[in-house]
Amino acid sequence: MKGKLNARDLFDHEIPKLLPEKPEVAKRINAVVGIELTGEDGGYWTLDLTENLVVERGRTKEPKCTIIAHTDDFEALLAGGSVRDLLQAFKEKRLQTSGHLPTILKLEGLLTSYSKMAS
Amino acid sequence: MGTDFAGTNLRDLIAFQTEAVSSHYDLPPQFFAGFLGPRMAYSCAYFTDESNSLAEAEENKLLLTAKKLDLKEGDLLLDIGCGWGSFMFYAAEKIGCRTVGITPAKEQAAFVNGVAEKRGLAGKVTAEVRHVYDMDYPQAYFDKIVTIGAIEHMDDLHRVFAKCAPILKDDGLMLVHGMTRPWKDREKELQGITTEAGELVKEHFGVGYWKSLWEVMEALEKNDFEILDHENITRHYQLTTERWFESLQDNEKEFAGKVVSEEKYREFMVFMAGYSIGFETSHTLCSQILCRKIQSGDIRPALPLTRQDMIVSTYKE
Structure with missing residues (x-):
């Protein structure tokens, strides 16, 4: 993925490709996480970061x-x-969360590192 | 917010730290009361079992600390960074100690003195607005000294412990309870390599200096203290922060936009979640260190032969 970061590419292609290459990062999260993006190019993705390491x-x-x-x-x-x-x-609610916030903080590390690797 | 004070005038440093720390601790006490346990102990509780409630774990911690300090009726106790007075009230009410607490946060001191007045403990529980570097008590004045969850705000522990040793009686005990970090992380910070998240944590608390365990111990030993006991209580702090986080989350409607701004509430949510991860992932550690004054050649006191007297195994009301 080159140029501007695209969320759809990230979850449809880049992260599924990177998960098997860096499984230890994902497995530290050990949870199923939802990503709900609104607006154009939005969508909902389920990241299973337990044993399976699947993005759907x-x-x-x-x-x-x-x-x-x-x-x-x-x-x-x-x-x-x-x-x-x-x-x-997050403070301004441009980034909202539901469920277990500590897990989301762990996910931030994964997304940041994977998006850097993908760009 | 920079924390490099090389060459800074001491009065300026004290003024800066007082203002910075107060920005966190002088938020309305009812906000902290809404997520801390009933004792309002803003520090690691002690779980004898993972099923302990926060209230039970708070009591365990206070009992554990009192046991380690071998607190006795009539002891004069100094609490450095006394917060809202949880340990002072425990020592005064359960054991009959006389307690003096210091905090740079005016609201905290007012809270402690107000509660002491209401409970008829004025004279037994006294909080003073004072920076640790401004401690000025007579020689060999206190039977016991405790500092719980405050060394994280102290830039120079050598200076702190050098002030503690003279005011503690020769047969006194001091307990240092605080957060540390793994040496490799601390070493990077000393080399000027910091992380954005680390700087944000310091800003959240106003000012912060997370040292490694050996640095704390070195400062103690170099200032005439002998370490009698060390207990790593990191796992306990993880459990504590998880419970604080749950309470914060449960009380959103009562807090956000009412007791504190919505942004401040959400900031606390993120940091509380972050702390529990910090303990879970070994970025942040927590210890209790018990020590006494030592001078080579002194006849050693007949200290207990085992740790039996400083173990809290089950919570009892």
Whole structure:
């Protein structure tokens, strides 16, 4: 993936490709996580980061936690890779969550590292 | 927010740290009361069983700390960084100690003194607004000294412990309870390699200095303290922060936009979640260190031969 980070590419192609290459990062999370992106190019992805390491479109499993954001915000935050910006987005509710927040914080590390590897 | 104070005037440093720490601890006490346990202990509780409630674990920690310090009726106790007075009230009410606490946060001191007044403990529980570097007590004044969850805000532990040794009686005991971090992480910080997340944590607390365990022990030993006992209680802090986080989450409607701003509430949510991960993933550690004053050539006191007297195995009301 070159150029602007694209969430759809990230979850449809890049992360599924990278998961088997870096399984130890994903397995530290050891949970099913939902990604719900709104707006153009949005969608819902289920990341099973337990034993299977699978990314699927749609809510295919019950997530332990879910990240909810507008696609544009989500892409900008991941591309920026700034923890401070992520915190500010969460405080301002541009980045919403439901479920187990500690797991989402662990996921942040994975998404940041995978998006860097993919870009 | 920079924390490199090389060359900084001490009065400026004290003023900065007082303001920075107060920005966190002088939030409304009812906010902290909403997610801490009933004792309002803003530090690691102690779980004899994972099924312990936060209230039970708070009591366990206070009992454990009192046992380690061998607190006795009439002891004069100094609590450095006394918070909302959880250990002072415990020592005064359960054991009959006289307690003096210091905190740089005015609201905390006012809270402690107000509660002491209400409970008829004025004179037995006294909180002073004072920076640790400004401690000025007579020689050999205190029977016991405790500092719980406060060394994280102290930039120079050598300076702190150098002030503690003279004011502790020769046969006194001091207990240091605080967070540390693995040496490799600390070493990177000392080399100027910091992480954005690490800096954000310091900002959240106003000011923070997470040292490695050996640095704390070195500061103790170099300032005439002998380490009698060390207990790693990291797992206990993970369980504590998990419970704080759950309470914060459960009380969102009561807190957010009412007691504190919605942004401040969400900031606390993130950091509380982050702390529990920090303990779970060995980025942050927590210890209790018991020590006494030592001078080579002194006749050693007849200290207990085993740790039996400082074990809390089951919670009892």
